[in-house]
Each structure stands twice: as C-alpha cells, then as structure tokens.
Amino acid sequence: MQTIRIILIMLFPIWIGCEGNKTNGLKPVSEITVTDAQEHVITLNKAAERIVCLYEPGLDAIYMLAAESKLVGLFSDVYESNDLFPFYAKMDSRIEQKELPIVGAGNQANIERVVGLNPDLVIVHAGQESLVNALRHAGLQVYAVKAELQMEVFKTIQDISILTGTEGRGEELKQYVATEIDRLKEHTAAVKEKRRVYFTWAYGRIFSTTGTNSMMHSCLEMAGVQNVCPFELDQPNINAETLIGWNPDMIVMWNDSPDLFYQRSEFHAIGAVKEKQIFNLLPMFVYNPHTLKALCTATAIHHWAYSSPEFNYKQRVTEVISRLYGKEKAEKIINLL
Template identity: 50%
Template sequence: MRIFIILFSFAFLVGCGNSNTLDKKQDNLSTISVTDIQGNEIHLSKAAERIICLFDPSVDVIYMLQAQDKLIGIPAETYFDNELYDYYKHIDTRILKKELPTPGSNELANLESIIQLNPDLVIAQQLPESIVKTLQGMNIPVYIAAAARYEDLMKEMKDISLLTGKQDRGEQLISYAENKIKDLQKRTATQEGSKHKSVYFTWANGKVFSTAGRNSMMNDCLDLAGVENACPFDIDKPNINPETLIEWNPDMIVMWNDSPDLFYNKKELGGITAIKERKIHNLMPMFYYNPHTFKSLCAAVAINQWAYDNDEKDNTEEIKEILSVLYGKEASEKLIKYL
C-alpha cells in the first residue's frame, strides 16, 4: 500500500508538471491575441515582422504606428492612385521607387503572390472566404479591418498596434485622438446659437448626388465637427436626386476633392442656401482628410471652422499639428509641405 501511494503521488506530480509545461508552451505559442471585426481570432507568438496590408486605411495605421519597416506588401492602388502615391512616396523610398510588392487590393488578392512573400500577418478589408481559409490553414493569420465607424478606428488602431509590437505608440495615438475629440466637443458646446449648421457632404469624381448617410464614417466626422448631416437616411452612401437636395436645403456643402462649379453651374439648385451664400468648401487634397483614418480629426477641424467662421485659429496650423502627432516629426515635415 505504501509503495502504491508513493507511485500514485509521483504520477500525480509528473502529471501536474506535464500540465504546467503544456500550459507554458500554450502561453508561448500565443502571446498576442486580438479579435477582428468579423470575429476572427488572431494569435501570434510574437509581434508580426512581415506584414502584407491590402487595405489602404490600415496601411495608414501602420505608418502612424511607425511600423512601416514591417510592410512587405501593399495595395495595388497605392501606385496608380495619385491621391496615395503622391504622398506616400515622400515618406517611403520603397514606394517612390515602386519596390514594395502589390499582391492585391481592397477587393482582389492574388493568393499565390501572397504565399510567395511568406508573410506572418495579412491585413485586408475584403477577401474571399476561400482565400482567408487557405491562408489560415497555412498558419498565416488574417486580420479583417473595416474602418467604417469611429469606434472601428479606435479598435483597429489598438489591435494593429498589438500585432505589430507598437502598443505604446498605439496608446499614445488613441489618447491624443480622444483628447482632440473632447476639445472639438467643447467647441461645439460653445458655438453661437443652439441650432447646428446643416451640412451636405458629397463624394469625389463628380458624384454630387452621392452623399454620406447617418450610418457612415463621414457622419461621425460631421458629428465631431459639431454640424448636422443634411442626409437623414440610416445607410452608408445613398444616392439622391436634385429635388431631394433642394428639399434638404443645407446651410453648407462639403465636397471631396471636386470643383464647387459642379454645384454653381446647376441653375436648378440656385435656391439652396449653401449655393446662394457660396458656402461650398473642399476637403482637398484628399490624403490629409481621409475619414477612414485618424485624419478624420483634420476633416472635423476644417468643417467646424468653415461652418462657424471661427477665425481665432488658422485651421491649417491645427491640421499641421494633428499630422505632426499622427505621423511623427520626420514624416509629417515631409508631408505638410504639400498641404
């Protein structure tokens, strides 16, 4: 009996030891864990060093985190869209020389090209489920981003900072954004009169009747600016007709990189307050005001000043200050030359 007890105790201790060893091994296998917008769990044993990013707003996050040295693949549109190439080329010589591979874009991806680059993390917005499953089966984690609402921006900044080993930098940027939002809210609370200005937003490339609904990142940006979205529809990007815009009669129109003449030349719209009072403004160049990134702060600052004629502070200087924090001193100095 004494021998049996000794043997049983020994087996129990060995079992516990093995269990602890397994637990430690499991912990070592997954020291970084996040869950993306689609509920996919991403586990890394260490910070990613070889990242393919096929979603432009997430590329911007990586540059803001100062983790661009980890990029080994970027969206194809980075090279042929001047609103991207003309700016990224100033802060990354690999983009200037078009040396970084482009194994896909926001909607299309070349599975073979991705695999050949041997990434330890892929970030995308839209990938076919078959590609995601194939990559996951090859132990290549896939993080799906959205950047569709402001809470997405905060979450994805935190997640990507963890995945890239830039947690401290991510916390710094999130804290800055939260403080800037509080500052904008204080400005809104002290605006003259209780009625906020009504603003109609229109997308680029001549789509003057394509706007931003209440369920959109641009709506969040308008809220930050302390104005009311003229569009009452609870969808992302509704298309309307001229009669609807006339009925809404916005106080101001904000355009996305297009000429105000697209409105001024339409005689049927001449009675709209924003057009009569020539209150049409342009977020241009687009790169500095992308609402799907933390640069939505730049857009909100500009819209707030346009709406309330706040001349106490030059918004260009404030936008430069925002960019300086978001990109860091060295990169921002190269970028603000073209603002």
C-alpha cells in the same frame, strides 16, 4: 528505506505530469491574440515581422505606429493613385522606388504571391469575404479591418498596434485623438444655431452622400454641424429633388470641384450654392475619415462652418498630422499640402 525510495520513484513521474499539465489549454505568455471585424480570432506567437497590407486604413495605421519596416507587400493603389502615392512615397523610400511587391488590387489578390512573401500577418478589408477566406484557407493569419464608425477606427489602431508590438504608440494615438475630439465637441457645444451640411463623396458622385450610420457623419458631429441626410445608411444615393428640398446652407465635398454644383442651374436656389458655401476636403489623404485623420476632417469642417480670426485650421491640421505620424514623417507630408 528501500521501500520508501521505490515509492518516491513511482510517484515522481506522476508529480511531473501534474506539474506539466498546469499550462495545458492556457495561452503562453508571449502569445498575441486579437479579434477582428469578422469576429475571427488572430493568434500570433510573437509580434508580426512580415506584413502584407491590402487595405489603406490598415496601411495608414502601420505608418502612424512607425511599424512600416515590417511591410513586405502592398495593393496596387499605393503606387497608382495620385491621392496615395505622393504621401507614402515621402514617408518610405521603398514606395518611392516602387520596391515593395504588389500582390493585389481592389477585392482581388494573387494568393500565390501573398504566400510567396511568407507573411506572418495579412491585413484586408472585412468586406472582402471571399479574399479573406481564400487567404485563411492558404494557412495565413488574416486580420480583417472595418473602419466605418468611430469605434471601429479606434479598434483598428489598437489591434494593429498589438499585432505589431507597438501597443504603447497605439495607446498614445488613441488617447490623443479622443482628447482632441472631446475638446472640439466642447468648443462647438456653445454654438446655438448649427449649420446644416450636405456631404458628397469623390469622383463626381454629387448625389452620393453620408447617412447617420457612417464615419463621415461622426466627423460632421465632431465639427458641430448638422447632417441634412436623415437616412440610417452609410452612403445613400439621392436625387436632385431631394437635395433641393433639404436646402443645405453648406456643402462639403471630398476631392471634387464645387463647379459640379455651381454650373447646374437647378441648384442656384440652394442656400449653399447661392452663398458660395461649398468647400473641398483636399487632399484626400489628409482628410480620410476612415482613419484617425477624421480629426483633421472635423477640424476643417468646423472652421468652414464657424470660422473665427483666432482659429487657424491649417495650422491646427498641421499640428494633428505631426502628432499622428511623428515629426519626421509629418514634415514630409506637410510639404505636399
């Protein structure tokens, strides 16, 4: 009997060791993992509670997910831009009072300030590689965002919902927008002759348009119109002769005056100019194509192209904003429209 007891005592540590090794190399149940736009794996032990956001589509996603209480630092445009501040200020009193710390602008950020805020997650544009690398070198968890195509916009909302513990809301938003996009496409499928549209970016860049490999091109497709630009680029630059040759019958501008076209005599023969078919996506916040609000953009363009008495696009955009942000935030945003 004594011999058996000794053998069992000797075997017990081995059994414990084997049992303990069963979890070696496996992800703990509570661990959160996503892969960002740079194919970098972000791993958190729990949902992020302190977030520094340096990229607007990421910030927009946070407010749609109702996770804004987690924000501890921002980029300067949120306070300085007339296209952003009024809307975020309505949704968050900390922004209205400019209480949230500013830690960066453009492609730059003060690494010491970011680290000083002790964030468990930093959200940055994937194109800002040097900034991303510097933040990671400082030991921070960085989620790099790219939102240039429809699948990337959906990935952004999905990943940030996982990182913030708001997966249910993220899935709800994705399903809603996907369903509404399908419904809009079904509505435009019956259009026999698509209108030919030229799109121009903001701040006077009338020769900067959208190519076929871009989110705005996706918005034009959702709206059931034809993009006159055939180039496989995101934002190609053209010249006046090219635009005249394309001769679009409709022009969509982002936050600029149609007078930029109407006042130039060389454009008077273009169909869109001659027929006064130039429209403006304004305010920019509501029609940002690099967010789920691409649905608002497509809705407005569809209305301008194929308007009908029974289709009230402003009411429809209001409904979309209400679903994306929730009733309370949406009412404050809509008051600015």
